[in-house]
Amino acid sequence: MRSTGLEGRSVVVTGAASGIGRAAALQFALAGADVVVADLDRAGAGQTVKQIENDGGSAIGVIGELSEQAVVDEVVATALDAFGALDVLVNNAGIMDRMSALADTEDAEWERVIRVNLTAPFLLTRAALPHMLAAGRGAIVFTAAEAGLRGSAAGAACTAAKHGIVGLVKSLAVMYRSRGIRANAIAPGSTATGITFDVDARAHGPGVIGPGLGLSDRIAFPEEQAAALVFLASDAARNINGAVLPVDNGWCAV
Template identity: 70%
Template sequence: MSVTTSDPGRSVVVTGAGSGIGRATALLFAQEGARIVIADVDDAAARAVAEEVEQAGGTAVTVIGDLRDQAVVDRVAATATAEFGGVDVLVNNAGIMDSMSAAADTDDDEWERVIGINLTAPFRLTRAVLPHMLAAGKGAVVFTASEASLRGSAAGAAYTASKHGIAGLTKSLAVMYRDKGIRSNAVAPGGTITNIRVDADRSTHGPAALAPYTGNAGIPSRAEEQAAAIVFLASDAASNINGAVLPVDNGWSAV
């Protein structure tokens, strides 16, 4: 049985698809002939990935913009519907890191930016595509959670709260829509080689307090390893997996 979908015509939305895990996920779906909405804030990066998707055997359109903007969320859902007839799979992958700040050192701007991109935007996009999935009687939503969804020692206050929220949203969706043919799962990556940046002042309390724990992360994974787990969770091979937050972390969560 393939770890990817048995339906090569699936309509897939991947956010943050211009690089890293999102790009690797889009390319893996493309190998199965999926039709993919590449959503990203970087126009050039999104268009480059769209070309790679086409070369890999998929079909791609791009939607550019900040998913904190409801108009961009609506455009993603509308594009998938207009171009591909709906949304079979939603991969809520776009996200940013915080500065590893402890709560006392986290200002409102950092909190609102991280929560907005990492939690509010995925919620809004999920809400936007659910009517299409409900009408079809099927669908799969996969979130990129984090090791920080599972513990308090992997990132700062804002990022940790956002990714714990993603874990909760994943499970809530699974319960609410399990009888509607819709599945919701998440991967929880450990350290992964991507272009995501951590702008942290190592002398401040947060990074200093976290240092003894983040040293247990082990060897970073490749984006392609995370993508394989995401595509599996969206596939027919995972048809009875619902509400799971799957660590893809080389055992870090077991330490």
């Protein structure tokens, strides 16, 4: 089996209690990495850690809201204390909005979605960068979304947040490519995860974009999205930087 270059690396995966994040944490561990499982869901994170350990891997959980600086600091400190480094950061945690059109987007919906989907990855990346820069290397991978590629895959809040993620990826790639840092993202299409949708089907936003969501005619497994995350973090992708990889069965090509 060809080495991925992930053996012995320290990897942080957010949103790792379920779905794409759990699948990614498991795959990184199978590739030989030590994994920090970060999530708000204590029980789910514990299950991920236990599964990794049962498979012979090494993992530790950090529980908390990743848009809070104290939790971000704990995640980074845990990686450094437990594994001696922070080599890979996977900013995967995210939530969906209510598909609200801008005029119908309430402050609470906007602030929650932006905080979880954009501010939290910003805070964690900012905290991880000094350690990666000191080491002269690092891979940062984000889970964006179809909403980061188009205006018809989510409401105003999630669309803005995921477009922001794409902007962060490109900015990171330009700013730090000469210092050994790579930043990339995947843009998943429909995937069987635990993310729930609180949508008022009678509202304007869902009525406009709902029909287009059916263009993705295949629902992916979380493991398929995770494989793309692991690839982008691996040495096989050493010359890929600033890219957003659709993993959507061609949805973005329609």
